[in-house]
Amino acid sequence: MHKNVTSTKENALAIDLTKCHTILSKYNQATPADLIPILQQIQNAYGYLPQSALEEITARTRIPLSKIYGVITFYSQFSLEPRGKHTIKVCTGTACHIKGAPDIKKKITEVLHIHEGETSQDYKFTYDPVACLGTCFLAPVMMIDNRYYGKLTVEKTETILKSY
Amino acid sequence: MEKLKNPDDLKKYRKSLESKHRPDIVRIFICTTGCRALGADEVCKAFKSEIEKQSLKDKVEIVDTGCQGLCARAPVLTIEPMGIFYGRVTETDVPEIISRTILKGEIIERLCYAEAGKKTPYIRDIPFYGKQKKIVLRNCGMVDPKSINEYILRDGYAAISKALSGMTPDDVVNEIKNSGLRGRGGAGFPTGNKWEFVKKAVGDVKYLVCNGDEGDPGAFMDRAVLEGDPHSVIEGMLVGAYAIGSKKGIVYVRAEYPIAVEHLNIAIQQAKSLGLLGENILGTSFSFDLEIKMGAGAFVCGEETALIASIEGKRGMPRPRPPFPATSGLWGKPTNINNVETFANVPIIILKGSEFYKAIGTDTSKGTKIFALAGNVKNTGLVEVPMGTTLREIVFDIGGGIPGRKKFKAAQMGGPSGGCVPAQHLDLPIDYETVKEVGAIMGSGGLIVMDDSTSMVDIARYFMEFCQEESCGKCVPCRIGTKRMLDILTRITKGQGKKEDIDLLKELAEVTKSASLCGLGQTAANPVLSTIRYYLSEYEELINKKDTQSLPQESPATQP
Ligand SMILES: Cc1cc2nc3c(=O)[nH]c(=O)nc-3n(C[C@H](O)[C@H](O)[C@H](O)COP(=O)(O)O)c2cc1C
Ligand code: FES
Numbered sequence: 001m002h003k004n005v006t007s008t009k010e011n012a013l014a015i016d017l018t019k020c021h022t023i024l025s026k027y028n029q030a031t032p033a034d035l036i037p038i039l040q041q042i043q044n045a046y047g048y049l050p051q052s053a054l055e056e057i058t059a060r061t062r063i064p065l066s067k068i069y070g071v072i073t074f075y076s077q078f079s080l081e082p083r084g085k086h087t088i089k090v091c092t093g094t095a096c097h098i099k100g101a102p103d104i105k106k107k108i109t110e111v112l113h114i115h116e117g118e119t120s121q122d123y124k125f126t127y128d129p130v131a132c133l134g135t136c137f138l139a140p141v142m143m144i145d146n147r148y149y150g151k152l153t154v155e156k157t158e159t160i161l162k163s164y
Numbered sequence: 165m166e167k168l169k170n171p172d173d174l175k176k177y178r179k180s181l182e183s184k185h186r187p188d189i190v191r192i193f194i195c196t197t198g199c200r201a202l203g204a205d206e207v208c209k210a211f212k213s214e215i216e217k218q219s220l221k222d223k224v225e226i227v228d229t230g231c232q233g234l235c236a237r238a239p240v241l242t243i244e245p246m247g248i249f250y251g252r253v254t255e256t257d258v259p260e261i262i263s264r265t266i267l268k269g270e271i272i273e274r275l276c277y278a279e280a281g282k283k284t285p286y287i288r289d290i291p292f293y294g295k296q297k298k299i300v301l302r303n304c305g306m307v308d309p310k311s312i313n314e315y316i317l318r319d320g321y322a323a324i325s326k327a328l329s330g331m332t333p334d335d336v337v338n339e340i341k342n343s344g345l346r347g348r349g350g351a352g353f354p355t356g357n358k359w360e361f362v363k364k365a366v367g368d369v370k371y372l373v374c375n376g377d378e379g380d381p382g383a384f385m386d387r388a389v390l391e392g393d394p395h396s397v398i399e400g401m402l403v404g405a406y407a408i409g410s411k412k413g414i415v416y417v418r419a420e421y422p423i424a425v426e427h428l429n430i431a432i433q434q435a436k437s438l439g440l441l442g443e444n445i446l447g448t449s450f451s452f453d454l455e456i457k458m459g460a461g462a463f464v465c466g467e468e469t470a471l472i473a474s475i476e477g478k479r480g481m482p483r484p485r486p487p488f489p490a491t492s493g494l495w496g497k498p499t500n501i502n503n504v505e506t507f508a509n510v511p512i513i514i515l516k517g518s519e520f521y522k523a524i525g526t527d528t529s530k531g532t533k534i535f536a537l538a539g540n541v542k543n544t545g546l547v548e549v550p551m552g553t554t555l556r557e558i559v560f561d562i563g564g565g566i567p568g569r570k571k572f573k574a575a576q577m578g579g580p581s582g583g584c585v586p587a588q589h590l591d592l593p594i595d596y597e598t599v600k601e602v603g604a605i606m607g608s609g610g611l612i613v614m615d616d617s618t619s620m621v622d623i624a625r626y627f628m629e630f631c632q633e634e635s636c637g638k639c640v641p642c643r644i645g646t647k648r649m650l651d652i653l654t655r656i657t658k659g660q661g662k663k664e665d666i667d668l669l670k671e672l673a674e675v676t677k678s679a680s681l682c683g684l685g686q687t688a689a690n691p692v693l694s695t696i697r698y699y700l701s702e703y704e705e706l707i708n709k710k711d712t713q714s715l716p717q718e719s720p721a722t723q724p
Contacts, residue, residue: 031477032476032477032478033475033476033477034477035477036457036458036460036474036477037457037458039460040458040460070479071477071478071479074462074479074480074481074636075460075461075462075480076460076461076462077419077459077460077461078460078461092381093381093382094381094382094538094539094576094579094610094612094623094626094627095381095382095538095539095544095612097626098539098540098612098614098618098623099539099540130420130461131379131381131463131630131634132380132381132382132383132384132420133420134198134378134384134387134420134421135198135201135235135384136382136384136536136538136539136544136612137198137235137236137238137538137544137545138201138202138238139538139539139544141201146422148200148201148202150201150202
């Protein structure tokens with residue numbers, strides 16, 4: 001299990017566990033219900049869930065690593081791999097679908113050479129599909145980090161991506 | 165802030181707020197939630213600095229609000245007391261709005277709502293608002309959701325105060341039962357009956373959960389309520405907690421809704437500091453605390469047993485019912501789960517009485533329903549109408565019809581568990597039962613309009629891909645059934661369909677429906693069945709044409 005979770009990419013990066021310790025220090029008597037909030041905070045701090053941080057969680061909460069891994073792989077929010085500097089969330093919801101989201105997705109793959117769920121080689125972008133951003137009036141829409149881009153066309157998409 | 169020690173304190177507090185309220189001041193209400201996506205924050209900042217610059221602080225006030233409904237015109241603002249509505253406002257319009265509209269009372273035509281070339285400056289004349297009835301959205305877009313005072317000014321927390329000072333928990337349950345309120349999360353279960361079950365269930369601890377997972381793609385009602393009027397949900401939960409005897413509540417919010425979490429957090433803090441949450445609320449023996457849990461991106465977690473598993477920190481997989489959460493839910497304790505919109509209905513029912521509420525709607529479905537109107541329709545946005553309103557009224561009178569020269573083809577209702585309602589049913593009065601009869605479901609309120617350029621087979625394939633990806637994999641019929649149906653639908657859209665495919669789809673649909681563990685699998689085939697029912701010829705055409713004219717393809721579906 002340990003080896004499975006560790007990614008080779010991660011070994012190349014030294015992980016500073018200070019932030020992880022700060023987060024865990026708030027959970028002196030952690031219960032299983034705290035696991036998801038802990039993982040969310042660690043992912044926020046590091047952009048993904050480093051293996052060494054997961055080992056710290058196990059040590060602190062006594063929740064077995066296998067259980068932690070099970071939870072991580074169930075929820076699409078969590079990532080075991082380092083992520084790109086920017087996250088592109090492309091809406092694949094119904095309203096966006098009928099207004100041309102499939103073409104937008106194709107364009108992103110064409111421009112960045114990555115598919116859904118992947119990170120570009122230069123670690124600039126991670127590309128995640130999401131089922132509805134709740135801004136259907138902007139369809140088709142994508143979000144880059146916290147910024148919305150609505151009423152997209154393929155041309156607009158290309159210009160936006162290149163502006164980063 | 166000092167805690168309110170009894171219901172009279174609350175009344176006095178409201179009075180003191182009223183006396184400070186200045187009716188002579190011009191208020192500009194700007195949506196800074198949904199409209200943020202198109203620059204509302206910048207517009208807001210521009211107004212604030214312009215007001216500063218021109219020293220207009222005593223004359224004009226900016227109010228950041230939640231959704232005002234007409235999202236198609238985002239960013240939008242309303243100017244009161246004149247009742248002027250402007251849309252597609254940018255920062256550069258701000259000085260002109262101040263100098264012409266605010267100071268001289270002139271209308272700026274280019275910012276007005278227009279239909280067929282006719283400009284409509286006043287909100288009361290805009291047909292989009294005319295046919296709506298705002299009960300749940302009564303405050304949304306009219307108050308600053310970050311201010312508890314504005315909520316209190318509009319009779320906020322008067323319902324819980326009324327319940328605590330003159331009603332027993334049984335009275336509350338009976339009032340909700342009598343109102344006919346049904347769950348807005350999709351299934352339409354009578355809320356009062358659910359509360360009664362949980363009230364009667366044996367347990368030292370009882371939990372009250374608000375389901376804000378809103379996973380249905382194309383639905384954003386719960387987001388708007390949580391962002392635009394979080395106190396109404398908190399108050400609804402307080403009433404529910406008092407009725408069932410719960411001390412601990414949890415709001416489960418979807419990961420993609422950061423503004424909702426932000427506003428809810430502020431609202432909880434404010435309610436606590438006024439003594440409206442916490443120990444001995446309004447000086448009574450009733451105590452209730454509230455906590456937020458954020459989802460982590462899984463559609464199935466909207467299902468109540470999966471949601472409970474997720475709160476407990478596990479993989480969010482459903483389990484068979486019974487036992488129902490009402491007897492054994494979170495941590496094995498009796499748990500009451502209701503949807504955001506369900507809770508937001510509660511304060512009005514308590515305050516105005518069940519008779520008032522019952523008078524709205526149809527025989528079987530009372531009150532109003534919020535729909536998130538999206539897709540190929542002019543006025544995309546949020547609409548609240550009485551149950552029994554027809555689809556035609558929603559799509560054409562309120563929604564303004566179909567853009568371009570296209571024609572209405574279908575309305576998709578109920579998301580991945582729902583179906584497509586074709587043009588022949590446009591005059592159907594919408595309620596839980598009628599929608600079901602025509603092969604869709606009310607669902608949570610997503611209403612996606614499709615014009616005649618939409619391929620219905622592609623829509624069926626789209627929803628099947630969604631369900632297949634979101635299937636948690638615990639039960640075989642759902643895991644394999646959705647996969648096989650998706651294979652067949654993909655094959656048909658590629659122009660490689662076979663004659664027997666339609667019968668095979670129907671058979672698979674039947675098995676997946678009857679044998680799946682939870683609602684996801686049980687309803688996953690609905691979009692397929694409803695499109696076969698109304699648009700069989702489109703399937704046949706694609707199958708007969710073979711690969712001469714296949715539909716555009718998306719990336720291949722992932723393995724289960
Ligand atoms: C797959 C699936 C997804 C669901 N998603 C939601 C949801 O996002 N929000 C919601 O309120 N109910 C959802 N439900 C319904 C809940 O299980 C539950 O019935 C509801 O929250 C009860 O609240 P109500 O009685 O107020 O409607 C979903 C059900 C299923 C089967
Ligand atoms: S469907 Fe794309 S934002 Fe809702």
